[in-house]
Amino acid sequence: MDSALRLVNPQREAERRWVHLAVARLGQEAARSADTHLLKLEFPGFRGIGFYFKDESAHPSGSLKHRLARSLFLYALCNGRLRDGQSVVDASSGSTAISEAWFARLLGLPFVAVMPACTAPGKIQGVQALGGECELVDDPAQVYARAAAHAARGACHLDQFGLAERATDWRGNNNIAESIVGQMALEAEPEPTWIVCGAGTGGTSATIGRYLRYRRLATQLCVAEPAGGAFARGWRSRDAGARAGQPTLIEGIGRPQVEPGFLFDVVDRVVEVPDSASIAAAWLLEELLGRRYGGSSGTNLVACLQLAATMRARGERGSIVSLLCDRGERYAQTLFDPAWLAARGIDLAPWDAALRASLRDGRPPVPAGAG
Ligand SMILES: *Cc1c(COP(=O)(O)O)cnc(C)c1O
Numbered sequence: 001m002d003s004a005l006r007l008v009n010p011q012r013e014a015e016r017r018w019v020h021l022a023v024a025r026l027g028q029e030a031a032r033s034a035d036t037h038l039l040k041l042e043f044p045g046f047r048g049i050g051f052y053f054k055d056e057s058a059h060p061s062g063s064l065k066h067r068l069a070r071s072l073f074l075y076a077l078c079n080g081r082l083r084d085g086q087s088v089v090d091a092s093s094g095s096t097a098i099s100e101a102w103f104a105r106l107l108g109l110p111f112v113a114v115m116p117a118c119t120a121p122g123k124i125q126g127v128q129a130l131g132g133e134c135e136l137v138d139d140p141a142q143v144y145a146r147a148a149a150h151a152a153r154g155a156c157h158l159d160q161f162g163l164a165e166r167a168t169d170w171r172g173n174n175n176i177a178e179s180i181v182g183q184m185a186l187e188a189e190p191e192p193t194w195i196v197c198g199a200g201t202g203g204t205s206a207t208i209g210r211y212l213r214y215r216r217l218a219t220q221l222c223v224a225e226p227a228g229g230a231f232a233r234g235w236r237s238r239d240a241g242a243r244a245g246q247p248t249l250i251e252g253i254g255r256p257q258v259e260p261g262f263l264f265d266v267v268d269r270v271v272e273v274p275d276s277a278s279i280a281a282a283w284l285l286e287e288l289l290g291r292r293y294g295g296s297s298g299t300n301l302v303a304c305l306q307l308a309a310t311m312r313a314r315g316e317r318g319s320i321v322s323l324l325c326d327r328g329e330r331y332a333q334t335l336f337d338p339a340w341l342a343a344r345g346i347d348l349a350p351w352d353a354a355l356r357a358s359l360r361d362g363r364p365p366v367p368a369g370a371g
Contacts, residue, residue, distance in 0.1 A: 209266025292328020
């Protein structure tokens with residue numbers, strides 16, 4: 001395969017050979033992986049509206065970050081930033097770290113994840129099980145500086161927050177948007193009224209928003225955000241300096257600050273969802289789909305119902321597509337542990353009732369007694 005590679009400098013030639021090998025390995029991995037399912041749900045309260053959930057937990061490393069990690073490694077390799085034997089580092093709230101550890105192992109590279117100490121234990125174990133090292137920091141705002149310190153000592157910083165939006169090929173290459181649009185082709189309402197996703201790095205919303213324009217679709221993009229998150233606050237005033245008004249228990253989304261990959265202009269609406277609603281919805285998803293998904297999948301479901309209630313009130317038919325972002329098993333000791341919830345004063349009952357009423361009656365999910 002590399003017989004044609006003739007560089008003057010033998011060391012550069014050896015380095016380049018390894019890059020070719022690594023790129024080939026990523027290509028093999030992509031060829032071995034199947035696309036993720038688009039699961040359809042219908043609810044009695046929303047006749048004429050089809051709900052579709054793309055199961056990103058089905059990736060080999062368990063979340064939508066599998067796509068991002070593959071892109072970040074490819075981007076680092078093709079930019080000449082990653083060499084044989086070099087260690088790899090990133091700052092992550094967990095899902096990205098698991099996927100990056102997975103790809104680092106595939107390429108035979110050491111990997112360090114810098115993560116907040118409050119990250120779900122299931123995710124820390126996930127990284128370690130793949131041979132990655134976890135460096136836990138008490139102050140979540142410190143993760144960037146720690147990752148940069150590793151990079152200063154020679155590690156390759158994959159930089160999910162800095163590069164998510166550009167490492168993914170937004171025009172195609174089986175990105176998540178192209179996959180969704182293709183999978184909807186034979187449906188009754190193939191052009192979704194809404195696509196709903198969260199914003200962590202902002203990579204998913206950037207890719208979907210750009211692709212919708214590129215393909216000239218009328219579909220609108222909604223970001224489902226934990227109440228008071230920086231994306232929501234920044235989006236309203238187009239303020240890149242916005243900060244979250246409150247922390248969230250929902251991992252992967254609800255960033256404390258506006259990340260470099262947040263492209264406000266391609267987002268048509270932001271729906272803010274209280275944490276209790278997201279968690280109650282994650283529990284409900286298990287009942288609806290027979291499997292556990294993480295908190296951000298619950299956030300998405302709540303936003304979908306909000307949008308669907310508006311469509312129904314206007315007498316619109318259509319389809320809404322959203323994502324199941326990661327596997328719920330990761331949160332067995334947190335979101336799915338009643339004692340953990342009780343210790344944080346979270347009562348799921350009012351939101352559980354509100355969500356069930358919404359599915360039944362087609363009204364927006366609002367707990368009794370709330371405004
Ligand atoms: C990263 C992440 C998201 C958000 O996706 P981005 O493309 O980073 O904006 C949502 N849910 C989970 C569980 C995540 O890990």
